[in-house]
Amino acid sequence: MKPHDTLPYTELPDYTDEERIARSKTFYDALKVRRTCRYFTDEAVPRAVIENALLAAGTAPNGANHQPWHFAVIESADKKKALREAAEAEEREFYDNKASDEWLEALGPLGTDADKPFLETAPYLIVIFGQRKGGMMPGEIKQNYYVNESVGIATGMLITALHDAGLATLTHTPNPMKFLNALCERPTNEKPMMVLVVGKAAPDATIPVHATIKKPLDAIASWL
Numbered sequence: 536m537k538p539h540d541t542l543p544y545t546e547l548p549d550y551t552d553e554e555r556i557a558r559s560k561t562f563y564d565a566l567k568v569r570r571t572c573r574y575f576t577d578e579a580v581p582r583a584v585i586e587n588a589l590l591a592a593g594t595a596p597n598g599a600n601h602q603p604w605h606f607a608v609i610e611s612a613d614k615k616k617a618l619r620e621a622a623e624a625e626e627r628e629f630y631d632n633k634a635s636d637e638w639l640e641a642l643g644p645l646g647t648d649a650d651k652p653f654l655e656t657a658p659y660l661i662v663i664f665g666q667r668k669g670g671m672m673p674g675e676i677k678q679n680y681y682v683n684e685s686v687g688i689a690t691g692m693l694i695t696a697l698h699d700a701g702l703a704t705l706t707h708t709p710n711p712m713k714f715l716n717a718l719c720e721r722p723t724n725e726k727p728m729m730v731l732v733v734g735k736a737a738p739d740a741t742i743p744v745h746a747t748i749k750k751p752l753d754a755i756a757s758w759l
């Protein structure tokens with residue numbers, strides 16, 4: 536491949552307007568039942584599902600196509616236990632000391648606290664890292680660009696792919712997250728950005744009503 540080689544872009548289907556409207560509505564209907572879930576079963580999920588969802592995430596638009604992400608998939612009981620212990624220690628500090636009253640008030644309707652049993656129950660914890668340095672080819676140490684944006688988009692696509700496979704997810708953000716580098720054996724120039732808890736929702740899982748209230752279109756979009 537030479538730097539400026541091009542290919543025709545012909546993969547997009549040529550739907551009719553009616554088809555586009557119907558498909559976009561169907562997709563919205565499928566996505567609007569996604570919930571952040573805090574109750575998982577310990578049932579196994581085939582690795583192939585996670586691999587395909589990661590490949591889907593890896594197609595995300597990103598800075599200079601450097602693909603500045605790494606997904607560390609934790610499946611061993613030992614590592615999950617270690618992650619839970621470290622995350623709960625930080626969460627206790629957050630809930631007891633660090634969080635402002637305003638922040639705690641905002642979290643009130645979600646009912647979250649420092650106990651995170653799901654970190655050991657769920658079959659997979661995907662720790663998502665942003666790579667400050669990298670490049671497109673393995674082993675390169677070039678500057679990466681728009682790392683937060685790129686990883687944010689890829690994470691959204693990962694969550695969407697897992698939801699489409701009928702799996703529940705939870706975006707968990709222990710604060711600070713630095714302990715995840717050692718736990719996942721990742722270099723210090725990678726920034727841990729998210730722990731995505733993945734598995735089957737427990738049959739008795741509940742969700743906070745608060746989380747079901749979504750802003751209407753006219754509150755989230757304007758037409759100019």
Ligand code: IYR
Pocket residue numbers: 626629642645647648649707708709710
């Ligand atoms: N990281 C904490 C607190 C937390 C913060 C926000 I903002 C949330 O939307 C949910 C939780 C925790 O995981 O409990």
